Amino acid sequence: MFRIARRVILQWLTLLAFASVQFAASAAPNAAASGAPSAKGSLVIIGGNLRPGNAPVWERILQLAGGKDARIAVFASAAGYPEKSGKFLVDRLNSYGAKAFFVPVAVKLAGSDYHAAADDPKLAELVRSANGAFFAGGDQSRITSALRHEDGSNTRVLDALWDMYRRGGVIAGTSAGAAIMSSTMFGRPRTVLATLKLGVEDGKEITDGLGFIGDDVFVDQHLLVRGRFARMLPAMLAKGYKLGLGIDEDTAMVVLPNRDVEVIGYKGALVLDLANASAREGAFNxxxxxxxxxxxxxRFNILTHExxxxxxxxxxxxxxxxxxxxxxxxxxxxxxxxxxxxxxxxxxxxxxxxxxxxxxxxxxxxxxxxxxxxxxxxxxxxxxxxxxxxxxxxxxxxxxxxxxxxxxxxxxxxxxx
Incomplete structure (x- = not known):
């Protein structure tokens, strides 16, 4: 345990030292980063089980981050073994040409105080100066627990992620890392069929996500493999969503600043439009x-529905x-x-x-x-x-x-x- 904690701390100190040297030279290599401060970046929402050899998805993340040598912050906050998951993702992204680094903010990270790490100003600056971020899969509630205070307010690291995204960076996430993209996510869900039968309750089956895609779109993952399109509907109706995007495994939805959505990867995605839908009381109908x-x-445009x-x-x-x-x-x-x-x-x-x-x-x-x-x-x-x-x-x-x-x-x- 002590050896793991010591190694994590040393990695953290090394990263902070790197940030102090590189920050002045780290103007984002992608063109969007040099635009107006209000400009938004891109999202790569992956349905889970992203294969190491799925080059179109990995390469798109790197391209949106600015290309070769783009600095990508890896968050394994959702993982049961964050150090192992984080190392795998850092190595995978680097194999495609990135300069990825592990962010030691995770509930399950041995020997680390994730509360203190998430509010460390130097670590936040390291994330802010990156060109992108990647969220691993696991339990999405661990991500929100690590990046938000108990009162629901943002930690410094979460504020830094938003700054990086608004500046033009890319935020990617797989499985749990996809669930956090909407402002509402599944928290402790039942099976799909039980969700249809029993519905959802705020704070239990559904809870707050991080909302990078905006407040008007609900996102779900592992969609086709697990039949989860059906559980999206009770959640969307409960929260008043008119539009839902669900992405399958080993596949990604790329959401661009103009709100164009492009599907890349093995399978595909479903678009659920409830603008003219009506529901009856009682059993789900x-x-x-x-x-x-x-x-x-x-492609699909969120604004025009084209x-x-x-x-x-x-x-x-x-x-x-x-x-x-x-x-x-x-x-x-x-x-x-x-x-x-x-x-x-x-x-x-x-x-x-x-x-x-x-x-x-x-x-x-x-x-x-x-x-x-x-x-x-x-x-x-x-x-x-x-x-x-x-x-x-x-x-x-x-x-x-x-x-x-x-x-x-x-x-x-x-x-x-």
Missing amino acids: VSNVRVSYLDNGD FTPSEDKADGKLDPSRPYYREPLFSADILGNSTVVDLMSKLIDSDQPEAIGITLGSPNGVQPDLGFEFRFTRAADSVGYSSAATDAYSIYNLRLDIRPILIRRPLYQYKQP
Whole structure:
């Protein structure tokens, strides 16, 4: 324990010494940093499980930070083993050309007082003078605990992060590091199905995030792999959000200062639009949600709500008079891994009027007789694009209605006549 603490302290002192030498010469290499003080930087919101070899994401972080030798502050505040996680991320970023450094502000960092570290003026200046920051995954509540005082006010290091971001720096985060990007995040959530059944409560299932993306967008992660798009809706309705962005694993949403969002990586993201949605009292029941799927390379503007397909799909707009799928569309596990996107892709290229998915839980779970039906339909402005290079779709503006259904227990075995 003493050896770990001594090594962390020595690393900290080395970083502070480096900051005193480099601060005068550390004018951000990216052009945005030299603009007006009110200018904002960029966000790279990663859905978790970012692979070391996912070069497009790692390289975009570095590019937004100014390119080779950009100084990136690594926060492993969410991690159970911050020193190990921090070292991995520093090494990974440096392998792509950065000059990354570990920031010793973490609840679980052995031998360190994270309260004192988060308010250390020299450490705050080190973060402020960086070109970017990267937040590791883990437990997002550890990030907010480390960077905010108990009364909710900002620590010096958090203020420094905001200064760096407003100056034009990039803030990236994976998993828990993505959850903190909105002003509301999941704190101690239940399972997705239990969230639909029981709802969310402020200070428990949902809590305050850091809000880098602004107060008007809700963000969630591990989205398609874990079916989390469904849990976004109760949280958004509870807090009055009209727009939600959910990103899948090994994939990133790059949010630029003009609020353009570009998806890069392995899979994609969902856009949930509740501007015209309506919900009923009682068991979760919502209608007229607009849902869109952004594939790799697609863009969406938060301000204008304009969608732009990737280059390989630009000439691939689907013709409704020439559908590919011609049979009923149904899934018995809408919360399964990527099931929602598979069903949406088939509907947008189908002669069917709707696609239906259901979800139900264990007979031993909470409210076992309650399930939910997810009904997707095409609207007048629904449109799809297919890639000429891969078996991939972009789907914009499908309608989604969710209603509770009764599951009759026990489930009897079908008998052949």
